[in-house]
Amino acid sequence: MNVIPVAMATGEFRCTAYSCRVAKQRQRLSRDTIVGCAVTLADAEGLDAVTIRRLAQENGVTPMAMYWHFNDKESLLDALAEHLLDNVVLPEPTDEPWDVQLRAILAAILAALRPHPAFAGLAMRRVLAAESGLLLAERTLGLLAEAGLEPRRAAEVATFLLCSVITLVASDPEGVAEPSEEKLRRKQADMQALSPARYPHVIAAAPDLVECRSGEGFFTHNLDLLVHGVRASR
Amino acid sequence: MNVIPVAMATGEFRCTAYSCRVAKQRQRLSRDTIVGCAVTLADAEGLDAVTIRRLAQENGVTPMAMYWHFNDKESLLDALAEHLLDNVVLPEPTDEPWDVQLRAILAAILAALRPHPAFAGLAMRRVLAAESGLLLAERTLGLLAEAGLEPRRAAEVATFLLCSVITLVASDPEGVAEPSEEKLRRKQADMQALSPARYPHVIAAAPDLVECRSGEGFFTHNLDLLVHGVRASR
DNA sequence: ACCTGAACACCGTTCAAGT
DNA sequence: ACCTGAACACCGTTCAAGT
Numbered sequence: 001m002n003v004i005p006v007a008m009a010t011g012e013f014r015c016t017a018y019s020c021r022v023a024k025q026r027q028r029l030s031r032d033t034i035v036g037c038a039v040t041l042a043d044a045e046g047l048d049a050v051t052i053r054r055l056a057q058e059n060g061v062t063p064m065a066m067y068w069h070f071n072d073k074e075s076l077l078d079a080l081a082e083h084l085l086d087n088v089v090l091p092e093p094t095d096e097p098w099d100v101q102l103r104a105i106l107a108a109i110l111a112a113l114r115p116h117p118a119f120a121g122l123a124m125r126r127v128l129a130a131e132s133g134l135l136l137a138e139r140t141l142g143l144l145a146e147a148g149l150e151p152r153r154a155a156e157v158a159t160f161l162l163c164s165v166i167t168l169v170a171s172d173p174e175g176v177a178e179p180s181e182e183k184l185r186r187k188q189a190d191m192q193a194l195s196p197a198r199y200p201h202v203i204a205a206a207p208d209l210v211e212c213r214s215g216e217g218f219f220t221h222n223l224d225l226l227v228h229g230v231r232a233s234r
Numbered sequence: 235m236n237v238i239p240v241a242m243a244t245g246e247f248r249c250t251a252y253s254c255r256v257a258k259q260r261q262r263l264s265r266d267t268i269v270g271c272a273v274t275l276a277d278a279e280g281l282d283a284v285t286i287r288r289l290a291q292e293n294g295v296t297p298m299a300m301y302w303h304f305n306d307k308e309s310l311l312d313a314l315a316e317h318l319l320d321n322v323v324l325p326e327p328t329d330e331p332w333d334v335q336l337r338a339i340l341a342a343i344l345a346a347l348r349p350h351p352a353f354a355g356l357a358m359r360r361v362l363a364a365e366s367g368l369l370l371a372e373r374t375l376g377l378l379a380e381a382g383l384e385p386r387r388a389a390e391v392a393t394f395l396l397c398s399v400i401t402l403v404a405s406d407p408e409g410v411a412e413p414s415e416e417k418l419r420r421k422q423a424d425m426q427a428l429s430p431a432r433y434p435h436v437i438a439a440a441p442d443l444v445e446c447r448s449g450e451g452f453f454t455h456n457l458d459l460l461v462h463g464v465r466a467s468r
Numbered sequence: 469a470c471c472t473g474a475a476c477a478c479c480g481t482t483c484a485a486g487t
Numbered sequence: 488a489c490c491t492g493a494a495c496a497c498c499g500t501t502c503a504a505g506t
Contacts, residue, residue: 028488028489029489029490051478051479051480052479052480052481053478053479053480061490061491062490062491062492063479063480063481064481064482064490064491064492065489065490065491067480067481067482068488068489068490069489072480072481073480073481124405128421128425128436128443128444129421129424134425134428134433134436135432137433137435137436137443138432138433138434138435138436141435141436141439142435145435151438151439151442152442152446152451153451153455154435154439154442155439155442155443155446156442156446156449156451156452156455156456157455157456157459158439158443159405159443159446159447159452160402160452160456160459163401163402163405164398164401166401167397167398167400167401167405168394168397171358171393171397171401187362187363190363191362191368194368198369198372199368199371199372200372201371201372201375201376201379201388202362202368202371202372202375204385205375205385205388205389205392208385208386208388208389208390209362209371209389209392209393210362212386212389212390212393213393215390217386217387217390218390218393218394221387221390221391221467222390222391222394224467225391225394225460225463225464225466225467226459226463227463228462228463228466228467229459229460229461229462229463229464229466230459230463231466232459232462232463232465232466233455233458233459233462262469262470263470263471285497285498285499286498286499286500287497287498287499295471295472296471296472296473297498297499297500298471298472298473298500298501299470299471299472301499301500301501302469302470302471303470306499306500307499307500
């Protein structure tokens with residue numbers, strides 16, 4: 001969290017709790033500072049809060065200033081996606097078996113996305129475009145070839161694996177990091193109020209169903225599931 | 235496609251190519267007609283085109299009329315999600331082994347979502363709320379218990395499986411059904427222009443990577459991967 | 469019960485212009 | 488090179504009012 005709460009003296013521009021830059025000495029804007037601001041904003045208030053106008057305001061600048069740094073909002077989102085992919089710390093190739101290495105790669109992606117569930121879903125649009133994304137794809141395809149998959153099948157599996165890992169993080173219905181604790185309890189109560197005759201398993205699993213996404217097991221177990229799936233489906 | 239193109243005589247309201255209701259005899263609005271309109275609109279122009287104001291216009295009605303039928307846009311999207319889940323034709327329970335039945339359920343979900351890639355992703359938010367979604371969850375949890383998974387693990391896997399199937403459809407970067415053929419070729423060309431030293435596998439797989447999502451194999455093979463994964467990770 | 473009118477606080481984006 | 492001002496065509500939503 002590189003949020004910088006500031007108590008403003010001058011009223012030069014509105015300075016919210018999530019203001020991303022200090023007012024006194026406003027250095028020049030850059031793509032990176034804007035992306036950084038967008039990241040903290042999305043983390044704190046969800047992707048919907050990431051707005052051209054809001055970003056401008058956070059930086060004490062006119063909305064139109066953004067258009068010098070980005071062509072349009074689409075390319076701003078692209079930059080957010082690439083920020084995620086750039087944060088993936090890809091493990092060096094080893095002489096371990098393909099499945100161990102594949103798991104390590106997927107885990108690395110997971111680790112980079114988990115801090116940002118609000119916009120992890122954006123990563124998908126740049127895996128085959130950004131350099132860091134292509135590197136992931138390259139390594140994944142290589143390992144799948146090593147596993148003995150024919151090319152077409154390797155492409156299908158690689159695409160699916162990357163999407164699945166992203167989904168593992170982004171599937172959370174709430175866009176924001178903290179699903180508010182309150183809503184979760186209500187959801188659980190709703191489920192347990194169902195007809196016990198028709199939904200016995202759902203009722204019994206209600207606490208797990210609402211909680212499991214925030215446990216460590218959800219990620220490790222389902223990564224295992226994926227890798228086992230690849231091995232078994234050859 | 236229940237799109238009704240109309241050659242308007244009167245100018246009573248603007249009638250686009252995707253107008254969802256005929257002008258001459260405007261019967262009453264209902265949640266169902268609005269949802270139907272939203273579905274064809276999303277299929278044709280993407281989810282972004284589904285707008286309170288646009289829906290009103292398509293139905294020759296004031297934007298505010300929507301607010302009698304839906305509390306807000308969120309609940310409109312909820313209705314879209316439930317429309318998807320309602321279309322799942324759940325296979326009857328049989329005495330086949332659990333994995334065969336599980337695959338059949340996942341395939342049924344897939345079949346319901348595939349016609350609507352633009353908003354298939356919405357399904358996630360209502361699986362544990364809508365009746366038809368809860369039925370899916372119930373059956374899935376039952377089969378996973380039958381497979382011998384402990385409750386917590388079953389909840390994790392069920393959540394992941396449902397998300398993954400949805401992702402299988404919704405992961406397409408383009409929101410619209412037809413990714414425009416033109417862009418696909420450009421994407422493929424971009425990839426094949428990469429450094430052959432650094433990205434040999436990506437370059438070789440370029441055609442497959444851009445095409446594989448529209449082939450039948452992408453879905454059947456990855457469904458198999460998931461089911462195999464469940465079996466192997468017990 | 470079902471819909472309209474007017475208004476509010478937001479969006480993304482373009483174009484010309486300033487320094 | 489970097490940013491502003493004014494304007495345009497959109498959003499979702501509220502509130503009071505009409506039939």
